[in-house]
Amino acid sequence: MSKTVLSQKPGPIGVFDSGYGGLTILKQIRDLMPEYDFIYLGDNARTPYGTRSFQVVYEFTLQCVTKLFEMGCPLVILACNTASAKALRTIQQIDLPRLDATRRVLGIIRPTVESIGELTKSRHVGLLATPGTVKSLSYPLEINKLFPDITVTGEACPIWVPLVESGESQSAGADYFVERHIKNLLAKDSKIDTIILGCTHYPLLLDKIRKYVPQGIKIISQGEYVATSLKDYMKRHPEMDARCTNGSSCRYYTTESVDTFLPNASIFLNEAVDADSVTL
């Protein structure tokens, strides 16, 4: 593959997800770091990623990261667990040196994992995520590197992302699938006291998730941990901070039609936004 020529000018922080889920992360990042410029890219035309193979998720994610680099982003956040689990390491190790070794791509699993040690008392943690994320074993492996005493039990919820993406998160059908997967998870390990929502779409199902998770079990949404960790990253990396522009703007791009993207995006963001369509 030929080497892409990328501008070295400062630019916005890129936030990527397979669809709308990353908007839940972007929102929390912007609440904590409102001064920065952002570009959001949702690969809505090819969502969901969660049921796709390692190779396909890697190829799709790499295309989107490259697009964000071409749009001027020196730093890209994979605001998608599936992409963080299946594509992050290869992109960091193989593609970044080839594309531009001065740019950075960060995932969202590590910040979530780092917070878990002080949240669980029973040392039994549950993970609700896409089949891809659960199968990758990224969460148990990463958690056990930092906290070898924690047992992690995963439950794949293949239908939750399609429910959210199709605007069905408030429907009775959603109740059925939310209850089913929470019951499955707790049946596998009754000592779980903390549940990670390991998919950026799941905060949209939070009301229903709360309804079926017994009181006393903590439910962890990732946004605040990812935002805090990014702020800390900028402090520790002033050379990257200097390359990220401060204009408080946010531009939204989708690989789908804008007409499809806008109404759904406004549900995730709780406000109306403008967007443009991109081809990869």
Ligand code: DGL
């Ligand atoms: N939002 C993505 C995640 O956090 C998954 C969505 C998908 O399956 O495409 O895993």
